[in-house]
């Protein structure tokens with residue numbers, strides 16, 4: 001249900017999106033306590049997690065208290081389900097109450113009970129999907145939750161949904177053309193495939209099609225592709241971060257496109273993947289999620305393996321939740337330097353934003369009990385102001401990764417191999 005707001009009527013999907021931060025804290029703590037108490041009582045695997053940690057559900061009253069519980073990762077879930085099929089002891093309702101069962105690679109079996117939950121609707125609503133939109137959903141409807149849950153969310157926004165599923169580019173193009181499709185749901189790369197193919201078939205995409213908005217998940221939307229879609233094709237874009245195992249969209253963009261608002265149906269922590277301790281705003285860490293919106297699946301502190309950071313600055317859209325900055329990479333590609341995680345993919349994006357740089361490598365070592373980080377940089381053209389570049393690079397790096405390089409070495413062309421580790425952690429061999 002949309003609520004009225006003076007600033008922008010029709011902007012918000014529900015009241016949760018605009019809770020004052022203190023109200024949100026209370027709301028989430030309350031939901032967390034209820035969820036944990038229920039899961040402890042009904043899901044044997046959850047009871048075991050608590051008992052092993054020597055903690056009782058009544059001791060977890062706040063999000064901060066969650067640090068006392070271990071992180072469960074996908075590999076743990078696979079092993080637990082193998083040992084105790086089919087749900088590994090995480091089902092917290094009678095099995096005949098299960099509405100549907102999704103299967104993700106592993107395999108991991110994920111039970112879901114609908115219970116009126118509007119899974120992804122907020123995310124589609126924020127992206128502008130409304131009654132009157134005709135939308136192709138190009139995610140698979142088989143096994144994975146993506147197809148059906150996105151479909152239902154589009155319907156919750158009032159849009160007409162076409163269950164296209166994956167592939168069949170030319171059928172997608174014909175459908176989009178014949179049914180005057182206004183919305184696309186899928187991956188950015190698949191939308192580009194469709195547009196390119198349509199152009200090869202002789203269409204002028206902006207003229208011959210009615211596509212107005214696109215919603216993406218599954219891969220991050222590169223800024224250059226966003227610019228192409230929005231400026232050259234006049235398609236409004238929005239992206240969301242979704243994870244299969246906890247069953248949903250965890251964060252979503254509003255029209256401001258300055259990070260992804262956290263959903264209030266989950267407790268989302270950014271933690272040090274090595275210790276499970278919660279990190280502060282701006283610090284890169286693993287996204288850990290505890291669903292607090294349903295009582296089916298007692299998943300607690302699920303470690304996604306994805307790295308991100310969050311910001312707390314208010315968003316001009318009026319939503320009050322914290323935002324994820326971006327998905328920075330996987331935990332396996334992250335290296336801790338003086339307490340801060342630096343992720344290979346993030347470093348790559350950062351260095352590639354400097355046109356003067358051809359190749360680079362980040363070397364992390366240790367000197368006198370202190371982590372030391374060196375950037376090796378190969379230039380496209382030696383005749384530039386290296387001192388200024390080094391300053392700009394380090395300033396930008398510190399702004400994003402919250403840690404500075406101790407040394408920046410400009411090395412001769414050909415020194416850094418093309419096939420290389422982006423971050424070399426020399427401490428591993430000490």
Ligand SMILES: [Zn+2]
Nearest residue numbers: 254315317319
């Ligand atoms: Zn916003």
